Amino acid sequence: MGTITKALELLNQFSSTRSEIGLGEFVRLCGRDKATVHRHLSELEENGFLEQDPSSRAYRLGPALLRLSAVREAAFPVRSLLRPIVVELAETVGELAHASLLQKEMLSPVFHADPRLHGTQVHFDESETLPLHATSSGLAVLTFAPETLRDQLLSQPLEALTSKTITDPTILQSMMSEVRGTGYSQLDSTFDQEVASQAAPLFGENGQVIGAIAVAVPLVRASSDRMRGITPKLTEAARAATRSLGGQYPDFPNAHRQIFKPTHIE
Amino acid sequence: MGTITKALELLNQFSSTRSEIGLGEFVRLCGRDKATVHRHLSELEENGFLEQDPSSRAYRLGPALLRLSAVREAAFPVRSLLRPIVVELAETVGELAHASLLQKEMLSPVFHADPRLHGTQVHFDESETLPLHATSSGLAVLTFAPETLRDQLLSQPLEALTSKTITDPTILQSMMSEVRGTGYSQLDSTFDQEVASQAAPLFGENGQVIGAIAVAVPLVRASSDRMRGITPKLTEAARAATRSLGGQYPDFPNAHRQIFKPTHIE
Numbered sequence: 001m002g003t004i005t006k007a008l009e010l011l012n013q014f015s016s017t018r019s020e021i022g023l024g025e026f027v028r029l030c031g032r033d034k035a036t037v038h039r040h041l042s043e044l045e046e047n048g049f050l051e052q053d054p055s056s057r058a059y060r061l062g063p064a065l066l067r068l069s070a071v072r073e074a075a076f077p078v079r080s081l082l083r084p085i086v087v088e089l090a091e092t093v094g095e096l097a098h099a100s101l102l103q104k105e106m107l108s109p110v111f112h113a114d115p116r117l118h119g120t121q122v123h124f125d126e127s128e129t130l131p132l133h134a135t136s137s138g139l140a141v142l143t144f145a146p147e148t149l150r151d152q153l154l155s156q157p158l159e160a161l162t163s164k165t166i167t168d169p170t171i172l173q174s175m176m177s178e179v180r181g182t183g184y185s186q187l188d189s190t191f192d193q194e195v196a197s198q199a200a201p202l203f204g205e206n207g208q209v210i211g212a213i214a215v216a217v218p219l220v221r222a223s224s225d226r227m228r229g230i231t232p233k234l235t236e237a238a239r240a241a242t243r244s245l246g247g248q249y250p251d252f253p254n255a256h257r258q259i260f261k262p263t264h265i266e
Numbered sequence: 267m268g269t270i271t272k273a274l275e276l277l278n279q280f281s282s283t284r285s286e287i288g289l290g291e292f293v294r295l296c297g298r299d300k301a302t303v304h305r306h307l308s309e310l311e312e313n314g315f316l317e318q319d320p321s322s323r324a325y326r327l328g329p330a331l332l333r334l335s336a337v338r339e340a341a342f343p344v345r346s347l348l349r350p351i352v353v354e355l356a357e358t359v360g361e362l363a364h365a366s367l368l369q370k371e372m373l374s375p376v377f378h379a380d381p382r383l384h385g386t387q388v389h390f391d392e393s394e395t396l397p398l399h400a401t402s403s404g405l406a407v408l409t410f411a412p413e414t415l416r417d418q419l420l421s422q423p424l425e426a427l428t429s430k431t432i433t434d435p436t437i438l439q440s441m442m443s444e445v446r447g448t449g450y451s452q453l454d455s456t457f458d459q460e461v462a463s464q465a466a467p468l469f470g471e472n473g474q475v476i477g478a479i480a481v482a483v484p485l486v487r488a489s490s491d492r493m494r495g496i497t498p499k500l501t502e503a504a505r506a507a508t509r510s511l512g513g514q515y516p517d518f519p520n521a522h523r524q525i526f527k528p529t530h531i532e
Contacts, residue, residue, distance in 0.1 A: 004309040007270045011334055019341030043270040048369035054472045061338035063367040066345060067374040068277055069335035071393040072327035075285030079332060101329040103314035108333040127337040206320045 006032070007040040011049060011061065016127040020058040079110050081244045086213065087113045089237040093215055093230045096122045099202070099241065100130055100137050101211035102145070105153055107137050110211070122195050122216040130191070133158045133172060134165045136199035137212035139185040143176040144201045144209035150176075164189035183252030184235055186227060188219060196222035198230055200238035203247035210245070213238050228258050272298070273306040277315060277327065282393040286324040345376050347510045352479065353379045355503040359481055359496045362388045365468070365507065366396055366403050367477035368411070371419055373403050376477070388461050388482040396457070399424045399438060400431045402465035403478035405451040409442040410467045410475035416442075430455040449518030450501055452493060454485060462488035464496055466504035469513035476511070479504050494524050 001009075013021055013029050021029070026037050041059060044050040048064030073079055082099040090097035090113040098112035107130040114121060132138035132145075132153055142150055154169040166172055166187075179185045188196035199214035215230050239249040267275075279287055279295050287295070292303050307325060310316040314330030339345055348365040356363035356379040364378035373396040380387060398404035398419055408416055420435040432438055432453075445451045454462035465480035481496050505515040 002305075002309050003269045004273045004306060005313055007273075008310075008313040008315065008330075014334070014337050014341075016337060016340040019337070039268075040270060043268050044274075046370060047271055047274040048374065049274060054474055060341065061334055063338075063344075063369045063374045063376070064274075065331060065335040065338055066367075066376055067369075067393065067395070068280070068327055069331040070375075071280050071282060071285070072329075072331055074282040074393055075280075075326065078329075101332075103329045103333070104312060108314065108329045109336075110329070110332060127333065127340055129333070208320055 136197040140199040140201040143179040181254035205246040402453040402463040406465040406467045409445040447520035471512040
């Protein structure tokens, strides 16, 4: 692992539940020696990627990230293009909707909206990355990703996040052949035991898959009927999002076939 | 310069006017050898800090920045706390207002608002950093910054961005003694030949200066009267912003004295 990667991985230790990290905790989290970690932290801090609390000496993410994300959004306003589409999808289906972008071997959430119409809600954390093999968004992206990414991911041991996470590459491959025909994926309980979700891929200017848009539903109300009702609205949102990102949406031969019927309910 | 700094400086080459950069251009911009630059770019890309256009092979800022800036905002919602205050200030004074945060030896813009009431407007680019010695925001921050930062900055040769930029450390020091009493700074034509601006510092939880809030006015309408009218609204906004960021606003003995009267107009 290169020095730059090691330094950037220090930044990835932050999440919405871990917003300040001290030197000692970094050392524990990364399992590297203190002197190296300290040198990396200092360089990140000098460049505004971290800042240090003057009294506690703990580190937090720095203002350079705000500026660079604003530069990216100014040039490629993905978040602002996706926001109204995600909000409308969430309102139309009455459930939490979210969009995420492919980053390396995972998905980075970009935006989520929840109309909060029900007594139970899906907990969605925009600061958490979504694994490709364990989420419906990931499966939708992986299906249309370059073969190299698929091969790379499926040749590694896959982590079981719940007792239902599919870690067998053969099963994932067969699910992907189905997604190739329907244009959407559905999984339940594979990322969070209590959540079912449906996702459709988003395509960029060059026809490459760049992310996914998804609806997540608490398993208690994820009946076949409800999930079936979501599909046309989800795929319409994916089509609109792809168009606004400058891509072309493909036609899927089995777009109306219901797949991966949840087996846990009804 | 360390490897990490070299890599992060590649990210700083992006701006709202330069949103895609090819390998050759990076080499020219940084004056480093192609093999090193390419290795740094690849590591940044693998970690989602850059992405490469599949057809042109040019690089742009990657989705990891969106996620990390969302993590920072979730924990320290500086942008969302400052936004309404900047918007209200801009509307009250009828001119462009902006807030920026101290980052290393410059200021990183966080948010700006422009009511666009006039025929001419200040052009403000949120992706451009603001130099401490050449902007009213910078001067406000530098005045209250730790002495080490002031000494460090003033011991370097200072860049003249216009013919009016003050590059003499002795003059800057004497302006800062005045700002220490008034709690606000005013400069004209030092960053942009055609713009006057007034700024007040923002303080964080530990009493340290963390940034500034400012109003920028095209020089053609920056009369003494107009600038004098802005001061109480600007300092009220700085006070409100400091409070919402958890800081305490100091009292300034000469808060009502007008300083740095523009000499170019009236």
